[in-house]
Amino acid sequence: MKGNINWFKYSSPQTFYPLAGTLAPWFGALAAVFGAAGLYIGFFVAPTDYQQGEAYRIIFIHVPAAWMSMFLYLVMAFWAGAGLMFNTRLSGMMASALAPTGALFTFIALWTGSLWGKPMWGTYWVWDARLTSELILLFLYFGFMALQAAIDDARRADRAGAVLALVGVVNVPVIYFSVQWWNTLHQGASVSLTKAPTMAATMFAGMIVMAFGFWFYSIAVTLLRVRCIVLERERNSEWVTEYARDFR
């Protein structure tokens, strides 16, 4: 081995399948721990906002979900692109396993956003730049899933989905910068990489912890889902037949 780790060992569905099975519960446990800690900080530790009162606490779900919705799309597009470029089977499976979770977080971000909007803006929905582009992101996830579902040949489904996912990537920076480019109702970013957050340290901590919780949840669920996809797609291979026999 000469100290080299063979990174490509786990790029085959057969070897990745048990690895995903081992890792998924750990990430699930991490997600539970971080989620519980984040909710605790959010509800009991973080101070009440002097402008928004208690209603602001939905931020601990809303902002991490919105981050994940964009981040997961990028990850999905990355895997889809890798699958298109290197023609690896597992990459396409990862992309299709990520899509439902990404759509879920996009929906949660929109949903919690509208619940937050009612007490703050007095309306559940406005046609604001960020809201609209997040809605388009949800449609892009749906389009990706619908296209993959409509094509029976798994290989073609992966590659066609990859093209669509990569074209849709244009939307992610538009969402991210929408509050800077257009001066609309949605507030600007409270957190950025380049300057100190414009909020109390405990609020910030709660958001980061929740984001980690969501992140670990996404990993756990994606690994479980990719296991199902692997079994479905490789059902005619020998190892799946053996696995199914042992299972019985």
Place this chain on the structure above:
Amino acid sequence: MLAVLRCVIRRDLLLAARRRSDVLTVLLFFVIVVSLFPLGAGPEPALLRTIAPGVIWVAALLASMLALNRLFAQDHADGTLEQMLLSATPLGLIVAAKVLAHWLVSGLPLVLMAPVLALQFDLPLPYFGVLVLSLALGTPVLSLIGAIGAALTLGVRGGGALLALLVLPLYVPVLIIGAGAVEAMASGLGAQAYLLLLAAFLVVAAAFAPWVAAVALRISVE
């Protein structure tokens, strides 16, 4: 290379000229959809003036989407598409030529028809120029983006509705900027920024979309 492009454009235009009903159907669809709005939203002239650019743009968007499945489907059915894939000319260029021919047949009539429909909506005459210009810059972008969707859904079951699901979210920026051009002029801001943005969309889409559609075609046909 240019000879091939001229040949593709000429062939597609000739095919469209031989089957004029396809072209007319799209145009009539556009006219009818636009005419439905005053019936649904009420004939109040002030209201109609406000919604005119949006309605005409949405109808143009739907009409050009409806025309998309003709872009590659016939060539796919009779095997011409496979010959194009095998051709020595880069596929992206052939796709660009096909999209141009397609726009001439299905997009340009919409642009020319728009002022007539705007009259029905009592849109003031000075806005006509901006409306036509925004459509002239915007509908080619719709055809270019749509080509990607048409290539991806080639021969897929439930193609029409699926195509809408894929393409409409990508059409949204063009719709916002295109319909926004007339509204910006109406609010006194001037439409120049919007028209320049549309032109930028057109340049970017013309540079990239044919190649993406070519990749998608190879995936769909292989």
